[in-house]
Amino acid sequence: MSDTVLYSGERSTRRSDCEGRAHRAASGLRDYGINRGDSIALLLRNDFAFFEAARAATLLGASPVAVNWHLAPPEIDYVLQDSGAKALIAHSDLLQGLGGVIPKNMLVLEVDTPPELRVAYRLPSMNRVKTVETVPWDHFIETHPPLTHPCRDFTDTMTYTSGTTGKPKGVIKLPQEPGLAKEFLAVRDRIYGIKPGIRALICGPLYHGAPNSFGMRTYAVADKVFLMPRFDAREFLATVERERITTAFMVPTMFARLLKLPPEIRDLHDVSSLQYVVTAAAHCPPEVKTAMQAWFGPVVHEFYAGTEQNYVTYCTPEESLRKPGTVGRALDGVTLRIMDSDRQDVPAGTPGEIVSRLDTAPEFTYANNAKARTDLDVGGLIATGDVGYLDEDGYLFLCDRSKDMVISGGVNIYPAEIEAELHAMPGVADCAVFGVPDAEYGEALMAIVQPEPSSDLTADEITTHLKNRLAGFKVPRRIEFKSHLPRDDTGKIYKRKLRDPYWEAARKFREKAAG
Numbered sequence: 001m002s003d004t005v006l007y008s009g010e011r012s013t014r015r016s017d018c019e020g021r022a023h024r025a026a027s028g029l030r031d032y033g034i035n036r037g038d039s040i041a042l043l044l045r046n047d048f049a050f051f052e053a054a055r056a057a058t059l060l061g062a063s064p065v066a067v068n069w070h071l072a073p074p075e076i077d078y079v080l081q082d083s084g085a086k087a088l089i090a091h092s093d094l095l096q097g098l099g100g101v102i103p104k105n106m107l108v109l110e111v112d113t114p115p116e117l118r119v120a121y122r123l124p125s126m127n128r129v130k131t132v133e134t135v136p137w138d139h140f141i142e143t144h145p146p147l148t149h150p151c152r153d154f155t156d157t158m159t160y161t162s163g164t165t166g167k168p169k170g171v172i173k174l175p176q177e178p179g180l181a182k183e184f185l186a187v188r189d190r191i192y193g194i195k196p197g198i199r200a201l202i203c204g205p206l207y208h209g210a211p212n213s214f215g216m217r218t219y220a221v222a223d224k225v226f227l228m229p230r231f232d233a234r235e236f237l238a239t240v241e242r243e244r245i246t247t248a249f250m251v252p253t254m255f256a257r258l259l260k261l262p263p264e265i266r267d268l269h270d271v272s273s274l275q276y277v278v279t280a281a282a283h284c285p286p287e288v289k290t291a292m293q294a295w296f297g298p299v300v301h302e303f304y305a306g307t308e309q310n311y312v313t314y315c316t317p318e319e320s321l322r323k324p325g326t327v328g329r330a331l332d333g334v335t336l337r338i339m340d341s342d343r344q345d346v347p348a349g350t351p352g353e354i355v356s357r358l359d360t361a362p363e364f365t366y367a368n369n370a371k372a373r374t375d376l377d378v379g380g381l382i383a384t385g386d387v388g389y390l391d392e393d394g395y396l397f398l399c400d401r402s403k404d405m406v407i408s409g410g411v412n413i414y415p416a417e418i419e420a421e422l423h424a425m426p427g428v429a430d431c432a433v434f435g436v437p438d439a440e441y442g443e444a445l446m447a448i449v450q451p452e453p454s455s456d457l458t459a460d461e462i463t464t465h466l467k468n469r470l471a472g473f474k475v476p477r478r479i480e481f482k483s484h485l486p487r488d489d490t491g492k493i494y495k496r497k498l499r500d501p502y503w504e505a506a507r508k509f510r511e512k513a514a515g
Contacts, residue, residue: 009116036061099131193276
């Protein structure tokens with residue numbers, strides 16, 4: 001296997017160097033008392049240190065916990081507590097303001113934020129005000145010998161998703177023995193187009209499930225891996241041309257941003273090196289995929305998956321053109337069924353809940369919530385909460401997502417968490433948060449608030465309230481007020497009555513535009 005070269009800005013390193021540093025870091029973490037089954041939190045942007053830290057955790061048989069660094073301090077506090085993380089590895093700038101969040105007995109390893117990240121996020125170059133005791137990452141590595149007897153089990157990254165209650169749940173993938181793990185990773189490689197010799201571009205955040213899976217495998221297999229500090233449409237095109245990129249994972253929002261570029265900008269760049277571009281995390285609209293295929297060529301693939309059930313279906317470029325809107329057919333080794341509310345199979349063409357399982361996927365559980373895992377089990381399969389149908393040829397089409405979940409820019413958002421914060425706000429009698437069509441993000445959050453009779457709440461006040469308590473991407477982009485909300489006989493809000501008019505209007509607009 002070749003020694004992968006990693007690039008970020010003006011910096012470069014080799015996988016062998018990262019592995020050497022990871023073994024030393026693992027040795028130090030073991031001295032600190034971290035062992036198989038423990039967890040280590042990673043609050044890191046796209047950087048070489050992410051690979052070093054994740055590998056250090058897996059060498060111990062511990063779970064690296066990829067923390068979304070957009071989260072507000074109380075949300076980060078929840079993840080640290082719920083995951084039981086024994087150490088935190090974080091970029092310097094992301095530690096700012098977390099002094100009251102990080103447990104006093106937690107080992108905090110501080111990674112210097114590199115120049116390209118500071119430029120991309122317009123971060124000040126001045127030293128931060130220290131609010132927590134830290135150990136420099138480089139010093140920690142240099143002062144420990146390489147790890148002896150590393151764990152050979154495959155340990156995947158632990159990510160946090162949300163349930164219908166709105167409380168984030170940590171998805172723990174249980175270790176696999178090497179043989180089974182090899183079969184599972186072969187499926188991953190096929191889905192992402194990963195093979196020796198490719199030149200891969202990581203343009204999504206490594207804390208997110210799909211970019212993380214893509215990134216960790218390209219790190220292990222690819223010839224060259226290029227890290228984008230953050231996605232920028234023009235920089236993406238420039239990088240593809242300059243570095244002759246062959247392979248990339250992208251969410252549909254990235255496609256939308258590329259297609260918004262003026263034709264004269266798009267035509268400036270040669271993208272003919274691209275051989276395999278795969279999309280997932282949110283369903284790609286047929287018209288967007290068709291436009292990307294016309295531009296990039298027949299290289300755009302799609303898959304349907306979930307954090308818990310892993311990979312379910314796969315769609316080739318040819319299938320996308322032949323059956324617009326499909327997310328493909330079940331992969332080898334996948335059991336896929338469409339069921340009604342009584343857990344009975346439904347006929348082809350009939351929507352129902354998607355229930356599936358990949359036989360080589362690692363078993364999983366939820367941190368501190370084994371019951372939630374049990375609740376998803378349907379005869380050994382996993383209930384996704386997603387709604388779709390199979391046509392007579394076995395191709396899957398998505399109709400809807402979980403009843404309440406919103407997928408905005410490829411990120412899963414559960415309105416219950418936002419609604420809980422709104423209910424705690426003085427002046428709010430009731431509320432409903434849901435997704436409405438958005439040309440760039442697929443869906444955008446909208447909140448309809450029923451104020452108390454004597455309240456004079458404004459949208460700006462609500463936005464400020466939420467921004468102080470939640471990550472920015474969870475703050476609704478649209479806020480409207482109604483004197484009452486539609487409810488059923490039990491008092492439950494009919495969200496569909498609020499949401500459907502927006503989607504129906506978007507459908508009519510598309511039909512009119514199509515002539």
